[in-house]
Structure formats: C-alpha cells, structure tokens
Amino acid sequence: xxxxxQPEKLLSVFKGAPVELKCNYSYSGSPELFWYVQYSxxxxxxxxxxxxxxxxxxxxxxxxxxxxxxxxxxxxAQEEDSAMYYCALSGQGQGNLIFGKGTKLSVKP
Amino acid sequence: xxxxxxxxxxxxxxxxxxxxLRCDPISGHTALYWYRQSLGQGLEFLIYFQxxxxxxxxGLPSDRFSAERTGGSVSTLTIQRTQQEDSAVYLxxxxxxxxxxxxxxxxxxxxxxx
Numbered sequence: 001x002x003x004x005x006q007p008e009k010l011l012s013v014f015k016g017a018p019v020e021l022k023c024n025y026s027y028s029g030s031p032e033l034f035w036y037v038q039y040s041x042x043x044x045x046x047x048x049x050x051x052x053x054x055x056x057x058x059x060x061x062x063x064x065x066x067x068x069x070x071x072x073x074x075x076x077a078q079e080e081d082s083a084m085y086y087c088a089l090s091g092q093g094q095g096n097l098i099f100g101k102g103t104k105l106s107v108k109p
Numbered sequence: 110x111x112x113x114x115x116x117x118x119x120x121x122x123x124x125x126x127x128x129x130l131r132c133d134p135i136s137g138h139t140a141l142y143w144y145r146q147s148l149g150q151g152l153e154f155l156i157y158f159q160x161x162x163x164x165x166x167x168g169l170p171s172d173r174f175s176a177e178r179t180g181g182s183v184s185t186l187t188i189q190r191t192q193q194e195d196s197a198v199y200l201x202x203x204x205x206x207x208x209x210x211x212x213x214x215x216x217x218x219x220x221x222x223x
Contacts, residue, residue, distance in 0.1 A: 044214040095157030
C-alpha cells in the first residue's frame with residue numbers, strides 16, 4: 001500500500017537547536033518525495049522536493065531508499081520555522097500526491 | 110500577479126443540497142489540482158487536470174463529486190446531495206509544469222454540511 005507516515009504529531013525545540021522532522025514512506029516503484037509547509041493563517045506551500053536536491057530556508061531532506069525515509073532537517077531552528085509540515089509522495093509525473101498527517105513544529109525562544 | 114483564488118471562502122449548507130466550489134488558478138498554469146483537508150483524514154487528493162489531457166479522477170470519493178475545468182482555466186468542483194462527512198476544507202492548487210507537483214495552493218473553501 002502507498003503510505004506516508006509522519007510519526008510525530010508535535011515537535012517542540014528551542015531556537016538554535018537542530019531539528020529533524022521524520023517521514024517514512026511505502027511505495028511500490030520510484031516515488032517522488034516532497035515537503036510542504038503551512039505557516040499559521042497562511043496557505044499550504046511547497047517547501048522542497050527530493051529531485052531538486054535543494055536547500056530552502058536552511059532545510060534539507062535526503063531520500064534514503066534503503067530506509068524508505070525522507071527526513072527534513074535544519075541545523076539551527078528559528079522561531080519563524082514554527083509551522084505544520086507535511087511530507088508527501090507521488091508517482092513520477094503524477095498529480096495525485098499522498099500526504100502524511102503532518103507534524104507541528106514549535107520553536108521556542 | 111494574484112495567486113490561486115477560491116470562492117466562496119466559507120460555505121454552510123444543509124445535508125442533501127448541492128454545492129459548487131470555484132477555483133481560479135494562476136494565469137498560464139496548465140495543471141490544476143483539487144484536494145481536501147479534514148481532521149480525520151488529513152490531506153486527500155481528489156482530482157487533477159493537466160492541459161487538454163483527460164483528468165485524473167482517481168481520488169473522487171463517490172459519484173456525488175465531479176469537477177470540470179473550462180477553457181483550461183477556471184475549475185468548478187460540484188458536490189451533489191451533500192453529506193455531513195463532506196465537511197472539510199477544499200483546496201485548489203496549480204502549477205505551470207507538467208511534473209505533476211502542485212506548487213501554489215489557494216486559501217481553500219471551508220465547507221460545513223449541517
């Protein structure tokens with residue numbers, strides 16, 4: 001079955017601490033993986049995708065096919081990073097994303 | 110220019126009534142997506158339009174749900190004979206690539222079925 005699991009509903013860290021938002025997936029084939037973010041009272045937006053191998057707002061994510069994971073990491077969390085983060089996957093070139101339930105990140109001062 | 114817009118922003122309806130939700134994508138975007146977000150189910154894919162290709166309707170939960178996209182731009186999601194379990198936030202997104210990735214989401218329409 002195709003599935004995205006984000007094991008943490010809530011993750012709370014202090015400003016300046018490293019943060020890792022976990023994402024595991026189940027998919028038969030070669031998926032594309034994404035992270036989306038939704039800040040308070042703002043729209044859902046694409047943060048990054050694994051094929052781009054990019055760093056956005058200091059966040060990176062590496063696809064580990066062996067562990068079927070796509071964890072989102074940032075070495076030094078900022079208060080403005082507080083938001084809901086959703087991991088998602090799709091088949092290549094397909095628009096039907098499968099989303100995880102999301103992790104609420106709270107960065108405390 | 111403006112981002113993806115959706116109307117209405119909120120809709121309250123009675124069980125059994127039909128509703129229409131509208132999405133205006135970013136101009137020039139060829140791909141348009143509908144998702145819904147509810148407390149119990151999280152974010153669920155509904156339907157995906159890509160250019161002139163036949164839409165991917167694989168996420169529509171029942172035949173009460175339908176969507177169309179006129180002139181490759183505006184899209185309308187119609188829910189017939191609404192049920193209480195249809196209550197959710199309905200999100201529209203668009204993108205200009207053919208990669209299948211929704212990039213820009215609208216603010217959503219919050220639907221409440223009484």
